[in-house]
Amino acid sequence: MKKLFIVLLLVMTVGCAKKYTKPAEKTAPPEAPVKEEMVTEDTKMDTMRVDERVVGREEVPGGGTAGEGTLPADDQVKSIFRDVLFDYDKYDIKPDARPALDAVAAYLGQNQNINIVIEGHCDDRGTNEYNLALGERRAKSAKNYLTSLGVSPDRMIVITFGEEKPLCTAQNEACWQQNRRAHFVIVKSKFQ
Amino acid sequence: MKTGVRGQGSGIRTRKAEFRYHFKLVLLLIFFTLAPCPLPLASSEAKIYIDITSPGIRQLPFSIHASNSPTAKEIESIIKSDLEFTGLFSFVDPDLRGAELIADIDVDVSGGLKVILSLKDLVENREVLKKRYIASSIRPLAHSISDDIYYVATGGSGIFRTKLSYLVSTTSGRKELRLMDWDGKTSVSITSKGLTSSHSWTQDGKYLLYSTEKDARWKIYILDLMKFNEMVLYSSAGLNLVGGTSPDDLISFSSSKEGSSEIYLTDIYGKGLKKLTMALGIDVSPVFSPDGKRIAFVSDRGGTPQIYTMDSNGMGVRRLTFEGSYNTSPAWSPDGKWISYVGRINGKNQIFMVKSDAGDVRQLTFNGNNENPSFSPDGLFLAYDSDRDGKKGIYIRRLHIEGDRRITPRDINASSPKWSPYFK
Numbered sequence: 001m002k003k004l005f006i007v008l009l010l011v012m013t014v015g016c017a018k019k020y021t022k023p024a025e026k027t028a029p030p031e032a033p034v035k036e037e038m039v040t041e042d043t044k045m046d047t048m049r050v051d052e053r054v055v056g057r058e059e060v061p062g063g064g065t066a067g068e069g070t071l072p073a074d075d076q077v078k079s080i081f082r083d084v085l086f087d088y089d090k091y092d093i094k095p096d097a098r099p100a101l102d103a104v105a106a107y108l109g110q111n112q113n114i115n116i117v118i119e120g121h122c123d124d125r126g127t128n129e130y131n132l133a134l135g136e137r138r139a140k141s142a143k144n145y146l147t148s149l150g151v152s153p154d155r156m157i158v159i160t161f162g163e164e165k166p167l168c169t170a171q172n173e174a175c176w177q178q179n180r181r182a183h184f185v186i187v188k189s190k191f192q
Numbered sequence: 193m194k195t196g197v198r199g200q201g202s203g204i205r206t207r208k209a210e211f212r213y214h215f216k217l218v219l220l221l222i223f224f225t226l227a228p229c230p231l232p233l234a235s236s237e238a239k240i241y242i243d244i245t246s247p248g249i250r251q252l253p254f255s256i257h258a259s260n261s262p263t264a265k266e267i268e269s270i271i272k273s274d275l276e277f278t279g280l281f282s283f284v285d286p287d288l289r290g291a292e293l294i295a296d297i298d299v300d301v302s303g304g305l306k307v308i309l310s311l312k313d314l315v316e317n318r319e320v321l322k323k324r325y326i327a328s329s330i331r332p333l334a335h336s337i338s339d340d341i342y343y344v345a346t347g348g349s350g351i352f353r354t355k356l357s358y359l360v361s362t363t364s365g366r367k368e369l370r371l372m373d374w375d376g377k378t379s380v381s382i383t384s385k386g387l388t389s390s391h392s393w394t395q396d397g398k399y400l401l402y403s404t405e406k407d408a409r410w411k412i413y414i415l416d417l418m419k420f421n422e423m424v425l426y427s428s429a430g431l432n433l434v435g436g437t438s439p440d441d442l443i444s445f446s447s448s449k450e451g452s453s454e455i456y457l458t459d460i461y462g463k464g465l466k467k468l469t470m471a472l473g474i475d476v477s478p479v480f481s482p483d484g485k486r487i488a489f490v491s492d493r494g495g496t497p498q499i500y501t502m503d504s505n506g507m508g509v510r511r512l513t514f515e516g517s518y519n520t521s522p523a524w525s526p527d528g529k530w531i532s533y534v535g536r537i538n539g540k541n542q543i544f545m546v547k548s549d550a551g552d553v554r555q556l557t558f559n560g561n562n563e564n565p566s567f568s569p570d571g572l573f574l575a576y577d578s579d580r581d582g583k584k585g586i587y588i589r590r591l592h593i594e595g596d597r598r599i600t601p602r603d604i605n606a607s608s609p610k611w612s613p614y615f616k
Contacts, residue, residue, distance in 0.1 A: 089496070089518065117408065127534050127541060127563050128608065129390050129433055130490055130497055130520040132410075133446070133453045133474040136431045140451075159408040160431055164387055165365040 080107050081116075083181035084142050089126065091137035093145050101142065104184065105149035115155040117185040118142050123176035124163040131162035142182040239313075239320075241293060241345045242280050244572070249592060251282040252345055255291035255314075263330065264299035267307065270334035271295070273375060274352045275341065278572070279593035293320075295341055304328055309337055311344055320344055331378055351568045355612040356575055357382070357391050357400055358586055361605040369402055374568075374611075376586070376599030382415065383422070390433045390477070391608070394441060397615045399460065401425060401434045401443060412445055414460060425462045435477055436524075438484035438504065446476045446489075455489055457504070468506035477521060480504065481528050481548065488512070488522040488531050488548070499533050501548065512550060523565045524548065532556075532565035532574060543576050543589075556589060564608045575609035 081104060084097045093101065108116070120139030122131040139158040147153050168175040241252045254275070258268035275281045284291040292315050300306040305328050311321035321344050327333035335352040342350035354374050359367040368384040369391055386406035393400060400415045412426040412434045426432055430448030437443055441460050446453045455469040455478045469475045471493045478489040481501075488501045496517040502509040513519040518536035525532065528548060535544045535555075543556040543565050556562075560580030567574055574589040578598075586600045586609045600606040 125536075125539075125541075126518070127520040129477050130474070132389060132431055132433060133448075133476045136448055136453065137474060157408065158430075159405070160410075161365065161387070161405070162389070164367065164389075 077107075077186070080104060081184040081186065083178075083183050084138075085177060086138050086180040086182070088123070088176070088180065089134065091134060091141050093141050098145075101145050102149065105146050105151050108146070108151050108155065113188065115157070115187050117157045117159060117187060119165075119183040119185065120158065120160040120162075121165060121167075121179055121181050121183060122163045123179040124166060124169075125176065126163065128162060128164070132160050132164075133162075135160035135162045138180070138182050240347045244280065244346050244348055244592065249280065251280060252293060253284050253291045254281040254345075255284045255286040255294040256297065257286040257294060258297040259299050261299055261301065263301050263305065264297060266330055267299060267334045267337070268297060270331060270375075271297075271338045271341070274335060274338035274350075277375075277588070277590065277595070277597060278342070278350075279590050279595055280346065293341075293345065295337075297337070305330070305333065307333060307337070309340065311341060331373065335373065348570060349614060351570050351573065351611075351614075354569060354614060356566075356586070356609045357393065357402075357612070358577075358600075358609045359388060359391075359607050361584075361607075367607075369400070369404075370606075372599075374588075374599075376601075383413070389608075390435070391610055392434050392436050392443075393610060393612050394437045394460065395439050395613050396441075397613045401437070403433045403445075412443075414462075425460070426458060433476060435487075435489070436479035438480040439482070440484060442480070442484070442504075444478035444480055444487055444489075446478060455487070455506075468502065468504075479522055479524055481524050482526055483528060486548070488524060490520045490522065499531065499546075501531075510550070512546060512548070513553075515553060519544075521564055523567060525567050526569055526571040532567065534563045534565070543574070562587075566609050566611045568611050569614050573611075575611050577607040577609065 082100050084093065084101060087094065108114070118139040120135030120137065122135050126134065136158065139160060143153065143156045143158050146156060163179070166179045168178055242250065256268055256272060258264040272283065276283065286294060292313065294312050294314055296310040296312070298308040298310070304326060307325040309321065309323045309325065310319055312318065313320050321340065323340060325333055325336065332353065338352040339350040342348070342352070351374055355371050356374065357369060357371050360370055361367050362384065365387060367388050369382040369388045370379050371382055372379040382400065383402065383404065386404045388402050388404045391400060391402035398417055400417060401412060402415070403410055403412050409427065410431045410433070411424050412432050413422050414425040415422045425443070426445065426447070428447055428449035431453060432447045433445060435444040435446065442457050443460060444455065444457055447456055452472050453474050453476050454467060454471070455475050457466040457468060458464060468487070471491055473492045474497070475489060475491045478487050480487055485504055486501050487504055488499055490497050491500050494511065498511055498519050499513040499522050500509055500511050512531065513533065513535070516535050516537055519533055521534040523532045530545045531548045532543060532545045534541050537555070541561040541563050542558065543562045544553055545556060546553045556574070557576070557578065560578050562576055562578040562580070565574050565576045572590065572592050574591055576587055576589065577584050578587050581598065581602065583602060583605050584607045585598050585602065586606050587596055587598050589596050
């Protein structure tokens with residue numbers, strides 16, 4: 001650290017040494033005073049664990065608890081919480097996505113103990129910042145649709161990742177379509 | 193440095209160590225910042241060798257001669273690289289005739305690093321600058337010499353000591369914020385936690401603002417580059433993306449706290465919130481004009497994302513782009529006359545420029561996808577990212593005499609450059 005500070009003093013003189021002046025090495029304190037401040041974060045989301053593995057352990061209607069019945073339960077839940085797909089640069093719910101969302105709403109109605117995070121995603125053809133805004137609109141469209149079917153908005157949290165977390169990276173329409181999605185993550189804890 | 197602390201593993205300790213590590217770079221910045229010095233010209237009247245404001249810029253025949261040591265040669269090569277990419281200098285072998293200016297660089301490495309620069313006008317046969325430098329770090333020293341030579345040659349301030357902040361993709365879905373020199377060297381990580389997206393400098397170069405997603409929250413952070421502490425500037429439900437800064441330290445950003453993404457202003461304490469738009473659709477990427485009077489932003493209010501401008505009080509909204517169905521990422525030139533942006537054409541994203549008072553659209557890039565333009569503080573260069581050679585990298589476009597160079601290594605995925613202001 002001492003060496004560092006001397007370096008800095010020396011560098012300071014770089015800009016303007018019209019005549020050679022001896023660097024003030026002797027006056028350098030032994031250690032630069034590093035001020036530190038821990039960031040105090042809003043902890044609202046701290047209790048929320050976004051963990052996709054939860055899906056497999058979830059109790060599902062008509063199925064057993066997690067254990068030997070895990071696989072079928074997992075598949076069943078996954079088949080309900082399918083990604084909602086969107087058209088390029090669009091954020092309206094397409095008619096063919098509605099039956100899947102209806103199933104999600106029904107499942108949430110029967111399972112009041114779970115909440116969901118809705119992630120909004122985009123393909124990578126747009127620009128990063130705009131895609132974050134677009135991804136959020138997609139997630140909100142899904143949330144609004146579920147709200148209209150009676151799911152309490154308090155049970156849904158929306159987050160956007162824009163084009164930053166693609167499912168696939170090929171440059172073709174099949175891949176782009178997979179990435180233009182609202183994705184559900186089931187969480188057990190309450191949002192407060 | 194404090195390796196003992198670094199090895200402790202506790203989150204807090206590691207963070208402190210990280211801060212110390214960054215501190216070095218930041219102080220480097222600051223000391224340059226705090227030590228502005230008049231350039232001592234030997235003659236009373238400053239002769240301009242290259243007039244960068246003239247339409248047909250001539251190249252100045254220039255020689256550089258360094259003393260014979262590895263350090264001297266390294267300094268020489270950095271200066272050459274700096275000056276060469278301005279396109280304003282043509283290098284002449286110092287043993288041959290023809291140069292109008294010659295820089296003689298005498299390096300003494302006994303006990304530190306001492307350099308004497310002597311700049312001679314070979315036409316008038318007189319010394320126009322003599323300067324002594326003391327440093328221990330080669331790169332800032334060399335860039336400093338480049339700045340001085342550039343000032344003598346053009347009468348303008350060089351950008352050789354400015355920095356760029358940019359993003360590097362690390363693990364999947366994460367991007368860290370970094371700083372580097374204008375030539376892509378001396379890269380340092382600023383924040384590596386979470387997913388960082390938009391970022392911006394304050395106009396005094398003392399703070400960096402950035403939006404980072406951690407634990408499913410998008411917050412705007414402000415980093416004091418002098419003290420190296422990070423604070424939350426703005427946090428709310430929804431997406432909060434920093435846009436730009438004004439000369440009087442207002443910060444423009446977008447927030448979807450009330451549902452739809454709208455444009456807001458705040459001060460650097462996160463206070464004095466002012467809402468500027470109410471369009472229900474997407475309003476995002478607000479950037480101030482250099483005089484702080486106008487704001488360019490992106491809106492889909494017309495059905496597709498397009499660039500608009502408005503007064504900084506939200507009035508006087510005008511649509512600026514009409515060609516194509518996807519125009520985003522505006523950046524204002526330092527003289528306020530141009531707005532660079534990204535437009536989608538033939539299925540690819542390209543960099544364009546348009547007069548900020550409308551009209552005169554020019555396309556700057558043609559290969560691959562090119563995004564995120566940002567002007568150098570002298571307005572002569574434009575940094576942007578491109579995937580034209582595979583992985584995304586950061587390129588610098590010379591605007592006054594066309595030329596391009598990639599400044600980030602090919603093995604990292606680098607994007608979203610934001611050019612710093614001059615450090616005063």
